[in-house]
Amino acid sequence: MGVHSICNALSHLQNASRAKLGLTSIPNTKYNLRLALALHRAGFISSVTRAGLKPPPPEALLTFETEPVTSANVSTRRLWLGLKYFNNKPVMSNLKPVSKPKRLVTADYKQLCKIARGFHAGHVKGLNLGETLFLSTDKGVLEVREALEKRVGGLVLARVS
Amino acid sequence: MSVAARPAARRLASSVGFLSTSTTGTTSSSSSSSSSSQIPLQSRRPFSSTPAPQARREPRSRFRAMRANDLGIAKQSNSPVSEEQIDDFTKKQFPKYTPAEKAELARMYTPEQIAALEAGEATINPRDLTIQGRLRTDIYRMPYIDDFAEHQPIIDKRAPASSRGRRIAPPDPNARFMNTDEFVSDLIRWADKFRVGEPTGQLKRLEDFVPDEWKKVKEGQWPGEVRDEAHKEFKKYLQDEINKAAKLQENGGVVAGGPTDADVLSYILERSVMTDKNIQTQSSLALALPDKVPGVAGMYKAAIDPADDGLDETGVFQDLKRKSGMSVQEILALQTKTLVMNRVSNQTRMGKIGSMVTMVVAGNGNGWVGLGYAKSQEPGVAATKARLDAISKMRPIKRYENRTIFGNVEAKVSGTVVQLFARPPGFGLRVQHRIFEICRAAGIQDLSARVPRSRNPMNTVKATFEALFNQKDPEEIAMGRGRKLVDVRKVYYGGATQ
Numbered sequence: 052m053g054v055h056s057i058c059n060a061l062s063h064l065q066n067a068s069r070a071k072l073g074l075t076s077i078p079n080t081k082y083n084l085r086l087a088l089a090l091h092r093a094g095f096i097s098s099v100t101r102a103g104l105k106p107p108p109p110e111a112l113l114t115f116e117t118e119p120v121t122s123a124n125v126s127t128r129r130l131w132l133g134l135k136y137f138n139n140k141p142v143m144s145n146l147k148p149v150s151k152p153k154r155l156v157t158a159d160y161k162q163l164c165k166i167a168r169g170f171h172a173g174h175v176k177g178l179n180l181g182e183t184l185f186l187s188t189d190k191g192v193l194e195v196r197e198a199l200e201k202r203v204g205g206l207v208l209a210r211v212s
Numbered sequence: 213m214s215v216a217a218r219p220a221a222r223r224l225a226s227s228v229g230f231l232s233t234s235t236t237g238t239t240s241s242s243s244s245s246s247s248s249s250q251i252p253l254q255s256r257r258p259f260s261s262t263p264a265p266q267a268r269r270e271p272r273s274r275f276r277a278m279r280a281n282d283l284g285i286a287k288q289s290n291s292p293v294s295e296e297q298i299d300d301f302t303k304k305q306f307p308k309y310t311p312a313e314k315a316e317l318a319r320m321y322t323p324e325q326i327a328a329l330e331a332g333e334a335t336i337n338p339r340d341l342t343i344q345g346r347l348r349t350d351i352y353r354m355p356y357i358d359d360f361a362e363h364q365p366i367i368d369k370r371a372p373a374s375s376r377g378r379r380i381a382p383p384d385p386n387a388r389f390m391n392t393d394e395f396v397s398d399l400i401r402w403a404d405k406f407r408v409g410e411p412t413g414q415l416k417r418l419e420d421f422v423p424d425e426w427k428k429v430k431e432g433q434w435p436g437e438v439r440d441e442a443h444k445e446f447k448k449y450l451q452d453e454i455n456k457a458a459k460l461q462e463n464g465g466v467v468a469g470g471p472t473d474a475d476v477l478s479y480i481l482e483r484s485v486m487t488d489k490n491i492q493t494q495s496s497l498a499l500a501l502p503d504k505v506p507g508v509a510g511m512y513k514a515a516i517d518p519a520d521d522g523l524d525e526t527g528v529f530q531d532l533k534r535k536s537g538m539s540v541q542e543i544l545a546l547q548t549k550t551l552v553m554n555r556v557s558n559q560t561r562m563g564k565i566g567s568m569v570t571m572v573v574a575g576n577g578n579g580w581v582g583l584g585y586a587k588s589q590e591p592g593v594a595a596t597k598a599r600l601d602a603i604s605k606m607r608p609i610k611r612y613e614n615r616t617i618f619g620n621v622e623a624k625v626s627g628t629v630v631q632l633f634a635r636p637p638g639f640g641l642r643v644q645h646r647i648f649e650i651c652r653a654a655g656i657q658d659l660s661a662r663v664p665r666s667r668n669p670m671n672t673v674k675a676t677f678e679a680l681f682n683q684k685d686p687e688e689i690a691m692g693r694g695r696k697l698v699d700v701r702k703v704y705y706g707g708a709t710q
Contacts, residue, residue, distance in 0.1 A: 094693030137692035180619025183687045 098133035159204035267415035574602035575653025623679035628671035
């Protein structure tokens with residue numbers, strides 16, 4: 052699985068968030084879906100909905116009955132993500148890819164321990180106040196603290212704050 | 213001929229008697245009509261922007277030639293002026309001194325001056341004044357008409373010690389301002405002229421209030437109750453007298469012997485404050501405006517607030533006090549420090565006009581800090597203004613455990629980037645001097661900083677402030693994400709911060 056679609060999704064989310072959009076969409080891939088769900092678990096986005104080229108109605112975002120993906124409609128499926136704002140500022144304003152198609156960056160459990168405490172480890176800088184890392188591990192795409200809880204390391208996807 | 217076009221010349225001419233009102237009217241009307249008839253119509257399109265010779269105005273001169281008949285010397289126009297007419301005009305305009313005038317002059321001037329006047333009269337022929345003389349009317353003319361009563365330091369030589377019978381000494385070079393004792397004795401000397409009360413024998417004395425057997429004994433030997441009683445009565449009597457005098461003055465009466473308002477004003481205006489015994493000296497300095505004029509004293513100055521305890525005599529903090537609600541004591545207790553002082557200059561057609569520009573930080577050492585910026589030609593004024601500005605702009609900053617900042621912050625102003633890093637307790641302020649002063653004013657004890665790029669002093673200060681005010685708020689992050697955020701330090705150490 053290449054990380055280029057993840058990088059594109061991150062850039063798009065950062066742009067949409069800084070433009071104060073309420074709802075945006077990214078391509079419907081399994082990798083993007085896992086990242087979106089991880090962001091949702093971390094509280095960065097408000098909703099993850101699979102729909103077509105048109106967004107689902109805003110009032111039905113959380114209760115939307117998604118169509119089953121078929122070979123007929125797979126090319127038109129998109130993931131619609133609700134963006135969050137607090138005090139007139141985006142909750143998620145910085146999304147920076149760490150692994151890029153040219154260089155994949157991994158961190159094992161020991162390194163993650165240091166990074167989560169704010170110290171540099173390997174190619175990854177320590178986390179600042181309010182920053183999180185998202186990793187692709189054997190147990191799915193996880194936030195750094197979830198990975199620490201599960202004692203796994205993996206591919207460092209993004210730094211989000 | 214343009215008498216009408218030059219009002220000043222016409223005024224002089226009419227005042228001297230050269231022109232009667234009727235001639236003035238005719239001259240002005242004739243000259244205006246003739247000048248309008250002389251301007252040719254432009255019938256052809258000119259090939260150049262230079263006006264044709266006949267359309268040009270006459271060459272301008274500040275002193276136009278006046279014809280003798282316009283001056284009243286010649287009776288008819290175009291007729292040659294006769295010698296008799298010149299003599300008549302000369303006698304009328306520049307007559308010789310009469311014996312009565314000479315006697316008056318002799319009374320005013322010394323014999324030497326009279327001799328000089330007569331020599332001057334003999335030297336200049338009045339006829340030359342008529343033929344060649346020119347009376348200037350411009351504003352730059354010299355004030356020749358002077359009776360030499362006043363000494364003008366710019367024009368005149370220094371006056372001799374004795375002139376016109378009155379001795380005016382030069383200023384005493386050793387004179388200095390009186391000290392307190394000298395001032396008091398000088399004031400008493402002045403006040404002695406208006407002596408009232410005791411020396412006149414009208415006021416009672418302390419001895420008048422004791423029983424007869426003690427009157428001849430000195431006060432020190434009086435028994436306690438007698439002395440107390442006497443003092444009490446004497447005080448009451450003095451108060452009564454003061455009240456009586458005040459009432460009399462209120463009703464328009466004059467308190468006998470006391471200085472009037474005019475005396476007080478003359479004391480303020482004319483009495484010398486130097487140790488020169490108040491003797492009049494030659495001086496080219498004008499009298500200064502009085503500081504306190506009786507009757508209007510205190511009406512033009514804001515009353516000093518007694519709550520200030522005399523800490524703000526000049527009133528610089530009054531405006532700030534009103535705006536901020538702080539007392540002068542609180543304002544003075546704030547820490548302030550000048551961070552940047554630069555000389556700048558404005559290039560004008562008059563040359564470079566320099567000013568001093570200042571940045572000052574102010575803080576209470578407990579989480580409030582402000583940055584002031586001011587410019588003035590005087591460095592001291594700029595510093596004061598910037599200080600007041602800084603105090604008025606003080607705002608609270610976020611501090612972690614009241615000693616460092618929340619997380620690492622970075623701010624960029626122009627090419628200057630300032631990175632601030634939170635540090636553990638006891639780390640100290642390992643930062644450059646300007647950031648150190650800002651931290652000290654703000655009450656931050658543990659911090660390190662990097663200024664990796666440009667270290668422009670002003671931008672460093674601005675960027676540091678931007679960084680301090682733009683710290684992340686953990687509460688806000690937690691509420692935004694809907695997650696619980698825990699300070700691990702407080703969890704591990706049971707919330708102890710020290």
